[in-house]
Amino acid sequence: MIDLKKEKIYLAGGCFWGTQKYLQSLEGVLETTVGYVNGDGPNTSYEAVCHGSGHAEAVEVVFDSDVIPLSQLLEEFYETIDPTSLYRQGMDMGIQYRTGVYYLEEKQKEVIAASLNQLQKQYEKPVVTENLPLEHFCAAEAYHQDYLVKHPQGYCHIDFEKIAKKKSRVVDETKYQKPDKKTLEKQLSPLAFAVTQQNATEPPFQNAYWNTKAEGIYVDVTTGEPLFSSADKYQSGCGWPSFTKPMDPNTIQEYDDLSFGMIRTEVRSRCGNAHLGHVFTDGPPQRGGLRYCINSAALRFIPKEDMEKEGYGAFLKFL
Numbered sequence: 001m002i003d004l005k006k007e008k009i010y011l012a013g014g015c016f017w018g019t020q021k022y023l024q025s026l027e028g029v030l031e032t033t034v035g036y037v038n039g040d041g042p043n044t045s046y047e048a049v050c051h052g053s054g055h056a057e058a059v060e061v062v063f064d065s066d067v068i069p070l071s072q073l074l075e076e077f078y079e080t081i082d083p084t085s086l087y088r089q090g091m092d093m094g095i096q097y098r099t100g101v102y103y104l105e106e107k108q109k110e111v112i113a114a115s116l117n118q119l120q121k122q123y124e125k126p127v128v129t130e131n132l133p134l135e136h137f138c139a140a141e142a143y144h145q146d147y148l149v150k151h152p153q154g155y156c157h158i159d160f161e162k163i164a165k166k167k168s169r170v171v172d173e174t175k176y177q178k179p180d181k182k183t184l185e186k187q188l189s190p191l192a193f194a195v196t197q198q199n200a201t202e203p204p205f206q207n208a209y210w211n212t213k214a215e216g217i218y219v220d221v222t223t224g225e226p227l228f229s230s231a232d233k234y235q236s237g238c239g240w241p242s243f244t245k246p247m248d249p250n251t252i253q254e255y256d257d258l259s260f261g262m263i264r265t266e267v268r269s270r271c272g273n274a275h276l277g278h279v280f281t282d283g284p285p286q287r288g289g290l291r292y293c294i295n296s297a298a299l300r301f302i303p304k305e306d307m308e309k310e311g312y313g314a315f316l317k318f319l
Contacts, residue, residue: 007105023077083119245292
């Protein structure tokens with residue numbers, strides 16, 4: 001008989017349909033149940049939750065900690081959420097869509113706290129994911145259980161394909177270090193500093209690379225981390241450099257941008273945490289449908305003929 005080291009944890013990551021589906025795909029996860037945690041009472045319903053009972057949609061997870069320790073399970077969970085977004089994940093808004101980790105054992109609290117502390121280092125904005133003891137869990141209605149197994153085309157706020165791509169790393173982040181702010185002020189042009197450090201936007205059609213057609217790669221102007229290839233650049237007509245994808249999805253961080261009365265997705269560089277621009281869904285459908293609209297001032301272009309001598313020879317295959 002195999003002795004399993006079972007543990008239980010409760011994870012809230014927005015709509016629980018997608019969270020459950022993702023967790024079910026992980027080796028070491030033994031059982032999952034969707035339900036509602038930490039609201040105004042131990043018993044509730046989906047209707048009550050949608051009308052402000054204060055519960056969060058969550059997944060009860062039973063896992064084998066010898067196969068997937070809690071710290072690793074949490075890292076997987078973080079792939080599915082924006083931990084800086086309060087009461088919103090994807091297009092779902094409301095207190096029931098807050099993110100959180102809810103524990104049964106005091107020893108889990110320390111693991112969660114350490115994990116969230118590490119997660120915070122990846123973000124400039126505060127991480128708002130809760131770390132709280134479980135007050136109560138109420139299993140959701142039967143039709144919510146395994147919803148995306150029963151309805152494969154059902155709504156899901158999690159981009160499974162994107163997560164799969166993120167796990168396939170191409171660029172080694174340890175090679176690219178961000179200088180301190182004073183150094184950046186000296187190294188960068190005033191425009192590049194304003195764009196990357198203060199979220200400014202340069203004028204369309206009046207920037208260095210909007211019409212560049214030469215072969216090469218575009219790197220983060222603050223760290224040199226490779227971001228985009230000329231092979232994925234196209235003329236979108238917007239007046240800024242446009243790309244269908246980054247060379248390595250891990251190099252791009254995405255954030256909700258609700259400024260100017262709009263809902264947009266900001267993109268920032270991983271190592272430099274530099275503001276780059278935004279990503280939109282009006283790109284060429286045959287090439288994935290995305291348009292990474294990037295400020296030239298956030299980039300440095302390295303022509304194909306210079307890549308080898310500048311230390312970027314390994315990325316010639318992307319051209």
